[in-house]
Amino acid sequence: MRKLLLLAIFFATHAFSQSSQQNFRLLLGQGWKMQSAVTDPASAEAISKENYDVRSWYPVSVPTTIIGGLLANKVYDFDPFMGRNFERLADPKLDRPWWFRREFTLPASENGKQVVLTLHGINYKANIWLNGIKIADSTETKGPFRIIKLNITKQIKNNGVNVLAAEILRPFNPNKSNGDLAIDYADWIHYSPDYNGGIVNNVEVKTYHQVGVDFPLVTTGFDLPSLAVAHLTVDAQVTNYTNTEQDAVITGKINNDIDFEKKIRLKPGEVRDITFSPAEYAQLNIRNPRIWWPWQYGKPELNRITLTAESGGRLSNTLSENFGIRQVSSTLIDNNKSRLFLVNGKPIMLRGGAWSPDIFQRRSAERQEQEVQLLRDMNMNLIRSEGKFEDDHFYDLCDKYGMLVMTGYMCCGSWQHPEKWDKNERNVAFESNIGLISWLRNKASIMVWLNGSDMPLTDTTVERGFLNTQKALKYPNPILATADGTKSRVSGFSGVKMLGPYEWVPPIYWEMDSIRKFGGAWSFATEISPGPSIPPYESLVKFIPKDSLFTTSADWRYHCGTMSFATTRIFDEALDARYGKSLSIKNYAAKAQAQNYEAHRAMMEAYGLKKYNTATGVVQWMGANPWPSLIWHTYDYYLYPAGTYFGMKKSMEPLHVLYSYKSNEVGIINSYPAGFEGLKVTASVYNLDGTLKYSNSVTTSIAADAAKTVFSMPAITGLSETYFVKLELTSAKGTVHSINWYWLSAKKDELNWKKSNWFTTPQTAFADYSAMQTMPKTPLRLAITRAAKDDSTMHRVTITNTGKAVAFFVHLRALKGKGGDDILPVIFNDNYLLLAPGESREITCTYRNSDLKQATPYFLTSAWNLDTVKSTGSANIAFETGMPVD
Template identity: 70%
Template sequence: MKKLILTLILPLCFYGAFGQARQENFQLILKDDWKMQSAVTDAGPADKISKENYDTHGWYKVSVPTTLIAGLLANKVYDFDPFMGKNLVKLKDAKLDKPWWFRREFTLPASENGKNVILRLHGINYKANVWLNGVKIADSTKVKGPFRIIQLDVTGHINYTGNNVLALEIVRPFTPNKSRGDLAIDYADWIPYPPDYNGGIVNNVEIKTYDKVGVQYPLVTTRFDLPSLSIAHLTVNAQVTNYTNTAQDAIIKGHINNDVAFEQKVHLLPKESKNVTFSPLDFKQLNIQNPRVWWPWQYGKPELNRIELSAVTGDKVSNTLSENFGIRQMDSKLLNNESREFIVNGKPIMLRGAAWSPDIFQRRSAERQEQEVKLVRDMNMNIIRSEGKMEDDNFYDLCDKYGMLVMTGWMCCGVWQHPEHWDAAERKVAMASDSSVMYWLRNKASLLVWLNGSDMPPTDTSVESDYLKIEKALKWPNPVIATANETKSKVSGYSGVKMAGPYEWVPPIYWETDSTHKFGGAWSFATEISPGPSIPPYESLVKFIPGDSLFTTSPAWLYHCGTGSFGTTKVFDKALTERYGPSATIKNYVAKAQAQNYEAHRAMMEAYGLKKYNTATGVVQWMLSNPWPGIIWHTYDYYLYPAGTYFGMKKSMEPLHIMYSYKSNAVGIINSYLKNFTGLQIKATVYNIDGTVKYTKLAQTAINADASKIVFALPPITGLSPAYFLRLQLNDHSGKVQSINWYWLSQKAETLNWKKSSWFTTPESAYADYLALQQIPKTALKLSHQQETTGNDSTTHTVSITNTGKSVAFFVHLRALKGKNGDDILPVIFSDNYISLAPGETRVLTCTYGNKNGMDTAPYFVTSAWNLDTAKSNGDEQAAFEEGLPVN
């Protein structure tokens, strides 16, 4: 017998809330033990391939989901790393443009004999002929579209007592130009297209059985009597289907958290599907007292509840399903037609996050997904945007679990953005895809908003109208907006969001000084925005840029930028040279780039936080991650290495944060807690390059819940060096440190040339002068490993760093290695990093990583700084120091 992956097999009956024996329904996820082969290589007839005893010797063994190239990589077909240099082009193969077979054998347990059998395809990219046991059960006119859930009744072709052979003949999508082609997984200027265009199976393939009638797609919608959350009025919906050729009466039974029960009878015509609704008006028990409410993680606990539904015909339970849901209410409102404010459980929320990108070959790892969601939370973000790149159930379950909000919708720039060119078949795919995604995602607690378009509303107004009809009919419970940009829809009006750039380097002062409300400054809700490149650390660069190509104009470097307008780092590089000075080596360049990444991304998020609920309601960094090793648009790189961008982001979004306003030369506070603070103590200190103190100010203040404010302006200071430091510290009323934030500032102002702004950047006509940062007097550090705490899965280390010299220790970077001379332990979470230290100052940092990622070895801690005197620095037996790389 072939290996089976059984999600909910029925070995036992038990008594449920209704006093009746019931069973979990059978579900067979066809994950492992698939065989894949090109129809060019094996030209056998389909009716033979889809029968037993067909010779698949030489076929590739794969697990699903997989694309063609992902399957070939898993089988080690290539003798090179496709990510190194320009090796991706070597994957091109004419066979990828022809059909490929995916073949799987399976058996059904005897308990399922005689039941209705449904084959569920959730992600065919792009189209397929489907064969079962030698019979074509669906052709490629019906089975196409990666975001569709296609259910095929295979009862008449199933072998209940022996082996079954499922064979999918799949053709990859074709996109001959940006506006015409297939409605598939699309890209814009992020990356080159993989040569197979992600052709293959990109989500689950399942076998489900039902006894005449089935229930699926549960939805629990919440309404509160706001502002009170003491009673949750729940409405339960589900789809019920009669799989037989005769009319059926069924009872749909449900319960929530094993203690709230409800049921109703439904009559179904032959093959009929209908919605069943349980209203809190008719079912008083659905008015839940003192509910466990799901909150975004910064506002409270992401409490999950459980719903279970069963379909009963006669005295038999046909199927039972259960899944988590959140008792929560998502709303939004427009402020002056310009800014859309999102409201969760009656509380406005300032949304700050980044845009998710899946692996270029659509490979998924539950472990990596969780690692990435943890990194998002560690940066203090509260939302992930997924632009037309739907993930799997595990991703959304993780967001539910960790209280991470999700914005998603249809994608930009390709065929999806041009419905005016669709024919009837493509329109059918689009509408079926919209229905499928609504059914699939509508009960996910983390889903905040759906976008019917990305860079513009659907250009055919009837398409948006039809989308909205589907979403209303399927009771999508969350806000819907037409587009991720500011264009007013002719159907649904103002979006209240914008995507007016930038996507390229701009200096920190940009975000507060866009007073025209034309560009990317801190106003409205920016659904995608970025100060451009995020240069990975040297340790990551060498994994995908050949040694002889480690310079910013090499073909390999440019290939790992974006495409089109974003195919170089020249704007960023010019700013780096003008502001920090020429770079003698690639390591020198990379180290300075971390500082430029840090300051730019920190300033963006700080500006939006400072202006929250005034002119700004949200901001999404473009992007969170890269689908392959890239040089632009990420907060952490493909190898999960957190560098300058990451820690600038993390610093800017700490929940009680002290900041500097580049525009007003003032000190402010951002409070992201839902509570007031009084008796706050602020200390601002200005240091010259030589470490002398030029200014100090102490102040006390208070701040309201979820608010921001400017506290005081800095006065003119005489005797400053051309570049100088500002250290800010915020203590609470008990004296506990809540925030320490360092800025490096220039007496030469940055000047933006707003008149020459483009859709992706605003150029500078004068740059800040940070050249003096390369002449900071050297200083010594003392590094001490204080404590190690080991849990079942992770280990946390406490490390103390002291500046023992007389000048500021600038941009101190702590690393944890897998032993001396080993690679960095990744992923890793530091409480802070790329810190600066005043003379005599000590900071205590924590470092946490998974035990298996540390390879169960003692970490070797390494630190560097711009002006580190390694000869005078000392550490314990597990520590070392690197040279201060930015000094030429």
């Protein structure tokens, strides 16, 4: 009975993705006031009544954390991200309760209805007061991932002002095994002093007349391999909100052309699951359906379901929600070492990045879309969210853009140690599980749920309890016990791994793990990375004080990770050994982009080349950082796409030509759902002075969604100590599909596998690229055209190397006027280019006009060995010659 009641609470109250409620729904987002209980020690009864004086309180919107609210009110006279200013946010008042207060009224039309208050994210616990009456206690109202429903019909003022007051108590040590089951971060970043205490998701008021229908689920079944007919099963939750028996009619509509209904009788207060099956309702067997696909494999088509509840001849509520007609499954291959995921019966090679919201849990619909677009622009198809649950808008974006989502619980802190939970914490965990699964189960983008992260749950009764709930809620997608390879005593092998590395390793690493014990290209790596991702100088100066801009300063280390990752030492040692000692921070940052590029590109290429053979997926740890950081991101906190970003983007382009550091072979990766005939693969090798030393072309074909090697490179005499390999892939008609350059050394990177640990494998020898700092200089010519469309602008920039040497790492920046900041976010189709003598490339640059801030766009070009730039078609071009040294 208790489980049924909990299901009713969660099903009946959740705010739906892309949904509309025709019954009354008041979202309490704006208009809140926030204050410390230390600053205002008045009684809860007084604070929660009308006419209480809150003029000295801080106006905030929800969701927000305490510190997020203080930042919005400019309480601090410093940038919390600059240097170690983050530590200055600490305040003893954060350890004490904070009040969140909101006044609201109900329209007269809602008189006589049941009124329900729903809290979607209290971090961590709260005493809730309404109109001077305590309606919920902090012993029960706790947990940021729970959805708590409170019937406030008796306390509500139907005519007049209502006052809602929440006394919030922040979490206790969520990073400890005996802490609260709250939002956690592990070794990613420093913890915010308020531990994200506050209201971190929606607060809403709804009214119901007699009977309500909520939380639809549309599950798809295909007659695989055929996708001609989709057999849809529709589930929903129906609640009788009265104390008398009710007859109800539940009607459904899909895409305004498929109708179905069911009549039911509900006992007083009854909650019932209802199902519309395709066997019972023939119209739910849909021919030629509009199917949702991950974006690289087809269109992410969305359909829409509308459900209505009527009782006593009156409409009680109607809701509409988008859903995807798609079927996700998985299977173990390679002796249980690898899990292969399939969407609509088709194997999917998963390549993505880990996601983390802003450190202060500030929600921005605009920024969410910008970041999802950046991840997709890199050709990723997966986002992993470890214990960081966003709002509906985020998942709507993933549905819209065809981005798959891997999500589940957090590692390392209290979520990972159920053996230490007391009765209350177990209750929080199980109710959180109900809430999260209920909320996310119908999202088209959700691919897999993880009940544990770094290991299976240590208490088998908890894993069984989670699985039983997920089964009862008809969660339709695969469920894994863990993000690592440990076998669960309950559910067996996960078929995924998290064996590192998380620190710098050279490009050859990913192909050299022949014993399949570490992070090489095998299995599904749920989190993996070649470590630091140094932002460009333009970003560094935004969060590192200029007098601390060196790699051993306390401010520098503070913006790394924590514990084992509180330094960039391993990366820096490799950079010095491979590219030569850095002469300045600008020199260091420029060289770091090359090392970032080659390392991240090689990781994704190795996994792509082995796809469906030994490798089935890879997640870069991380895709984004929740604050300005020097490690683990593909673009930085300011949305600047630099070396890591373009290395990633190059490696995952849909039809890609690549070089194997291990075998000296040239290969192709095809991510399209169709094959290609008559492809021409050309390899050219250049010395450091630009002399062409070798060239070879081969015509070949490749199957759909496949990878293959094409030919081996021969031994070439007369090469300089550092040399370049240019690969080009063209169609039979001459269309260029891929151009990919490598810089290689006669001296190779070597690894000491015997001293590998969980986060890195040390090097015993390093490649030598130091000669590139004194390469022969070469001039460039630029021609720019501009095209405006709606609210955005696209520039086409043709860059030609008019000299005799290879132009190395040509970097194009788009600025907000001469001397201005970079236009961010910005989408370049390519960047950090290498150009052979006489070679031309066209680069497109796209940005929103609003991000230009009414300035005149100004382009700045640099390269390691740039001499001069001549431009045509625009006076707004500048350049920086050579490698920066000061």
